[in-house]
Amino acid sequence: MxxxxxxxxxxxxxxxxxxxxxxxxxxxxxxxxxxxxxxxxxxxxxxxxxxxxxxxxxxxxxxxxxxxxxxxxxxxGFVFQDATLMPWARVLDNVYLPLKLAGLSLKKAEPRIMDALARVGLADFAKAFPRELSGGMKMRVSIARALVTEPPVxxxxxxxxxLDEFTREKLDDDLLALWSSQKxxxxxxxxxxxxxxxxxxxxxxxxxxxxxxxxxxxxxxxxxxxxxxxxxxxxxxxxxxxxxxxxxxxxx
Structure with missing residues (x-):
């Protein structure tokens, strides 16, 4: 080391x-x-x-x-075992939360939110509610929320x-791809x-x-x-x- x-x-x-x-x-x-x-x-x-x-x-x-x-x-960035999404808020607003708490306006934050959603393959679901998503998709939203601050760790x-084994393996592959690209x-x-x-x-x-x-x-x-x-x-x-x-x- x-x-x-x-x-x-x-x-x-x-x-x-x-x-x-x-x-x-x-x-x-x-x-x-x-x-x-x-x-x-x-x-x-x-x-x-x-x-x-x-x-x-x-x-x-x-x-x-x-x-x-x-x-x-x-x-x-911290991703918990449960997706811990706000059920009353759309996907975009769930991902916006850490930037909102940091005082960034939605207008300025939206490009970063959409970029984070695109990284996890959910750009088309920004207006959806958590109840409309599968378990794997909810976890992707949770990951996007962690990514939106561009964390080094x-x-x-x-x-x-x-998650079921198939979804888990797919998210493992997606996580490795993100880790490789984001360093x-x-x-x-x-x-x-x-x-x-x-x-x-x-x-x-x-x-x-x-x-x-x-x-x-x-x-x-x-x-x-x-x-x-x-x-x-x-x-x-x-x-x-x-x-x-x-x-x-x-x-x-």
Whole structure:
């Protein structure tokens, strides 16, 4: 790794007010432009770590530093497991929300909104309501809302978990295409070993609560990836490696 990562996570721990120790001694470095996935048993603190990186909650110990930018970027994109759309608002207004909160008028924001929708293939649905969209389309709107601020970092907390396998694979491919073109840094939480191997350059395997990083596995298969990679012996081997590490993590 380079001497100056984008994000430097050092000895981070999180204890909640109830006394629950969610994370203990988590240390890792995230390089600019990388795609990193977090996998681990339920309740091991993956989402907690993601929220600390976003600045939504503070660590109880340790530090999360941004050596290249000195401070956490303001425009971090965050995509939650649920699309969390406003049901009474049209797609355009849902995507407009972060720009509206930043004080940008709709007239000035509309080109950026339409560009974000075009990136996720929904430019023709700007006037639709969420009830008129499929589950996969709703998640695309959520991604567009995260993209509209043009964030350097995109944090994704199991965004495709509730979708059918076909839709999930399609959105995985779309996400990789966007990541490649936009040069984001992506940190992606998933329970799917297969999804993590398909998407990632690195997989951080976390142990059961209190969460800590047990293995840092490099996935150095070339991009772009597609059906041939999903069906290859190399993919199966890498999935078996991550599955074995996850099994050890559940015992630890």
């Amino acid at each position: 380079s001497s100056s990562p984008l994000i430097d996570i050092s000895s981070v721990a999180k204890t909640y007010g109830s006394g629950t120790l969610a994370l203990s001694n988590v240390s890792t470095r995230i390089e600019q432009g990388s795609f990193v996935s977090l996998v681990g048993p339920s309740g091991c603190g993956k989402s907690t770590l993601l929220r600390m990186i976003a600045g939504l909650i503070d660590p109880s110990a340790g530090a999360i530093d941004w050596p290249q930018t000195q401070t956490r970027p303001k425009d971090i 995109l944090l994704m907390d199991e965004p495709f978990a509730a 984001w840094t992506v940190i992606f939480v998933t329970h799917s070993v297969y999804e993590s191997v398909y998407l990632s350059e690195r997989i951080l395997v976390m142990g059961a609560r209190p969460g800590r990083i047990l293995q840092d596995i490099a996935i150095d298969a070339p991009y772009p990836r597609g059906r041939a990679f999903r069906e290859s012996p190399d993919f199966i081997r890498r999935c078996a490696q991550v599955s074995a590490a996850l099994g050890e993590g559940m015992k630890a």
